[in-house]
Amino acid sequence: MTHSTGARLAGKTAIVTGGAKGIGKHYSLALAAAGARVMIADIADGKDVAAEIAAQHGADAATSFVSDVSDEDSVKALTAETMARFGKIDILINNAAVYSTLKPRAYNEWDIETWDKVMAVNVRGPYLMVRHVAPHMVKAGSGKIINIGSGTVYKGVPRMLPYVLSKGAMLAFTRSLSRELGAHGIAVNTLTPGFILSDTGLENSQHVEEERIPVRNSRAFKRDAYPEDLLGALIFLCSSDSDFVTGQSLVVDGGSANN
Numbered sequence: 001m002t003h004s005t006g007a008r009l010a011g012k013t014a015i016v017t018g019g020a021k022g023i024g025k026h027y028s029l030a031l032a033a034a035g036a037r038v039m040i041a042d043i044a045d046g047k048d049v050a051a052e053i054a055a056q057h058g059a060d061a062a063t064s065f066v067s068d069v070s071d072e073d074s075v076k077a078l079t080a081e082t083m084a085r086f087g088k089i090d091i092l093i094n095n096a097a098v099y100s101t102l103k104p105r106a107y108n109e110w111d112i113e114t115w116d117k118v119m120a121v122n123v124r125g126p127y128l129m130v131r132h133v134a135p136h137m138v139k140a141g142s143g144k145i146i147n148i149g150s151g152t153v154y155k156g157v158p159r160m161l162p163y164v165l166s167k168g169a170m171l172a173f174t175r176s177l178s179r180e181l182g183a184h185g186i187a188v189n190t191l192t193p194g195f196i197l198s199d200t201g202l203e204n205s206q207h208v209e210e211e212r213i214p215v216r217n218s219r220a221f222k223r224d225a226y227p228e229d230l231l232g233a234l235i236f237l238c239s240s241d242s243d244f245v246t247g248q249s250l251v252v253d254g255g256s257a258n259n
C-alpha cells in the first residue's frame with residue numbers, strides 16, 4: 001500500500017530521534033500512517049521499524065540511521081543522510097532522551113557522570129538537532145519542531161532531579177526558539193506527556209511501581225496512559241491544523257498536572 005495523497009502529512013518528511021523504541025517507535029509509525037516519510041534516528045538500530053513501515057506504506061516511506069543526539073558529528077551525519085535520502089526536512093521530533101534507563105534516587109545521590117549524561121542527551125541533544133536541521137527549514141521557509149517535554153516538570157516530581165530539570169529546559173528551549181524561528185515560518189512546540197506505560201518504561205519496574213497508581217489517582221481521567229494516547233496531539237502539532245500555534249506546551253496527561 002502506498003500513501004494516499006489525502007493523508008494529513010502527505011509529502012512531508014520527518015526525523016524522529018529515539019524513534020526506534022519506546023514511545024518514539026509509536027511516533028515513527030503514526031507519522032508514516034499520516035503520510036510522512038520518516039527518518040528513524042536512534043542509538044538503537046531502527047531498521048526493523050523502518051522495514052515495518054516500508055511493508056505497509058512503500059519502500060520510500062521510512063529509513064533509519066544509528067546516531068547519537070549528544071554527539072555533534074553524529075547529528076551532522078544524520079542530517080546529511082536525511083537530506084540525501086528525502087531532499088528536505090519538514091518535521092523534527094526531539095524525542096530521544098535518557099529516561100527509562102534512569103533509576104530514581106534522592107537529590108544528593110546523583111553522581112556527576114549520570115547528571116552530565118542526562119543533560120548531554122536530553123538538553124544538548126535537542127539543541128544539536130535544531131542547530132543542524134533548522135537551517136534547512138529556514139531555507140524552505142517552513143517547518144515544525146516538536147520538543148518532547150514531561151508532565152514531571154509541572155508536578156515537580158521528586159527523585160528524578162536531573163531528568164525533571166532537563167525536561168524543564170525543553171519548555172524554555174521551545175519558548176526562546178519559537179521567537180527566533182517564527183520569522184522563518186517555523187513552529188516550535190513542546191508535546192508534554194504524562195506518565196506513559198511504554199514497553200521500554202515497563203522494563204524499568206521501579207518507575208512503574210513508584211508512579212503507576214499515584215499518577216492514575218491524580219488524573220481527571222482515572223486510567224493508565226499508553227503511547228497511543230499521544231498520537232493525535234503529535235499529528236496535530238505536525239500538521240497545518242496547528243499553523244498558528246507556536247511556543248506552547250501541549251500537556252497530554254489525562255488532566256493530572258495543574259499547569
Ligand SMILES: NC(=O)c1ccc[n+]([C@@H]2O[C@H](COP(=O)([O-])OP(=O)(O)OC[C@H]3O[C@@H](n4cnc5c(N)ncnc54)[C@H](O)[C@@H]3O)[C@@H](O)[C@H]2O)c1
Binds near residue numbers: 018019043068192198
Ligand atoms: N514514558 C513516559 O512516561 C514519559 C513521560 C513523559 C515524557 N517522556 C519522554 O518521552 C520520550 C520517550 O520516552 P520513552 O518512555 O519511550 O523512553 P525511552 O527511554 O524508552 O526512549 C528513549 C529513546 O531514545 C533513544 N536514545 C537514548 N539516548 C539516545 C541518544 N544519545 N541518541 C539517540 N537516541 C537515544 C533510546 O534508544 C530510546 O529509543 C523521552 O523524551 C521521555 O523523556 C516519557
